Amino acid sequence: MLSIGDFAGLGWVSVRMLRHYDTIGLLRPAHVDPHSGYRWYTADQLSVLNRILALKDLGFTLHQVQAMIEEKLELGELRGMLRLRRAELAAQVDRDTARLALVDARLRLIETEGHMDTGDVILKKIPAIRVAELSATAAGYDHPTSITENLSPLYPRLMELMEQAGVPMTGSPIAYYRPAPTGPGDETITVHAAFPIGAAEVPGAGFDVVELPPIEAATALHQGPMSEAFRTGQKIATWIEENGYRPSGPGFAREVYLDCPPDEFDKWVTEMQVPLDGTGIATGKN
Numbered sequence: 001m002l003s004i005g006d007f008a009g010l011g012w013v014s015v016r017m018l019r020h021y022d023t024i025g026l027l028r029p030a031h032v033d034p035h036s037g038y039r040w041y042t043a044d045q046l047s048v049l050n051r052i053l054a055l056k057d058l059g060f061t062l063h064q065v066q067a068m069i070e071e072k073l074e075l076g077e078l079r080g081m082l083r084l085r086r087a088e089l090a091a092q093v094d095r096d097t098a099r100l101a102l103v104d105a106r107l108r109l110i111e112t113e114g115h116m117d118t119g120d121v122i123l124k125k126i127p128a129i130r131v132a133e134l135s136a137t138a139a140g141y142d143h144p145t146s147i148t149e150n151l152s153p154l155y156p157r158l159m160e161l162m163e164q165a166g167v168p169m170t171g172s173p174i175a176y177y178r179p180a181p182t183g184p185g186d187e188t189i190t191v192h193a194a195f196p197i198g199a200a201e202v203p204g205a206g207f208d209v210v211e212l213p214p215i216e217a218a219t220a221l222h223q224g225p226m227s228e229a230f231r232t233g234q235k236i237a238t239w240i241e242e243n244g245y246r247p248s249g250p251g252f253a254r255e256v257y258l259d260c261p262p263d264e265f266d267k268w269v270t271e272m273q274v275p276l277d278g279t280g281i282a283t284g285k286n
Helices: 004-011 015-023 045-057 062-070 075-111 144-151 154-165 226-242
Strands: 039-041 122-126 129-138 174-179 189-196 208-212 215-223 254-259 269-275
Touching: 004 015, 004 039, 004 045, 015 039, 045 062, 045 075, 075 226, 129 144, 129 154, 144 154, 144 189, 154 189, 189 208, 215 226, 215 254, 226 269
Parallel strands: none
Antiparallel strands: 122 215, 129 189, 129 208, 174 189, 174 254, 215 269, 254 269
C-alpha cells in the first residue's frame, strides 16, 4: 500500500487535497490505521483519482464529480462526457481568443485617435449589380459572432445551388446588411450573402436574384479579419464627416471580398463601401 504522501506525489496532488476528498467522501483511503489515523491508499485508486481530476479540470463541481464516481460510469460514457465537455471548453477558448483579438484591435484604434489617416478612402460611383443571394437573420452588431455564424454558411450553400442551376458567378463575393427589427428595441439585422451573376438566366433554383442599385460610396480596402472591420469603418466615417457627406440609411457598409485565403483571415482583403446620402443598398427581387 502507499502512504498518503507517496500517493499524493504519484497522483500530482497535495496531501491536503486528499484529506479534503476523504472528508467529503469523494475518495476514501483504502485503509486508515486505527491507532495513528494515518491514511493508506492502493495503486488502483490512482485511476479513481485520475477520473476525479479530469472531471474537476473540465469544470465539474466536486458534488457533480462525486455523483459521477458513485454512479460508476462506464468507460465509454465517461469518455463521451469528457469529449463533450472538452469541445465546450475549446469553443469557449475560441470565443475568448476572438474577444481578446477584438480588444487588441480596439486598443490599436484608440491609439490612432486624433491622427487617423483617411488618405486611402476613395469616393466611387458603383454601377448596379445583379446578384444571386441567400439571407439569414443575425442578432446584430452587438453580437459580431452571430453575424459570422449566420453569414459564413450561406456562401458554400449558395455556390452549391448556383452550380446545380448552372449559373456562373461573375465577380467577387458580396455581403450587405439591413435592419430586421421584429419589435421595439430589437436590433437584429438581415445578413445577405451574394455573388454577381450578370444577365444569366435563372430558373427556380432555391436562391433569390436581387438588383443592387447603383450607389455613390465612400470606399476603402480593409486588410485582415472582418472581426476588425470596425477599424476601416471608423476611417471611412471620419472621411465622410470631414468631406461633408452623410451615410445613406443605417450606414451599414457593403463588403466585397477581393481576396479570402481559406483559414488565413489576417491576409483577407475586403473593399468596404458605405453608401452616401441619396443612394440605397438593395431593391426588389425578380
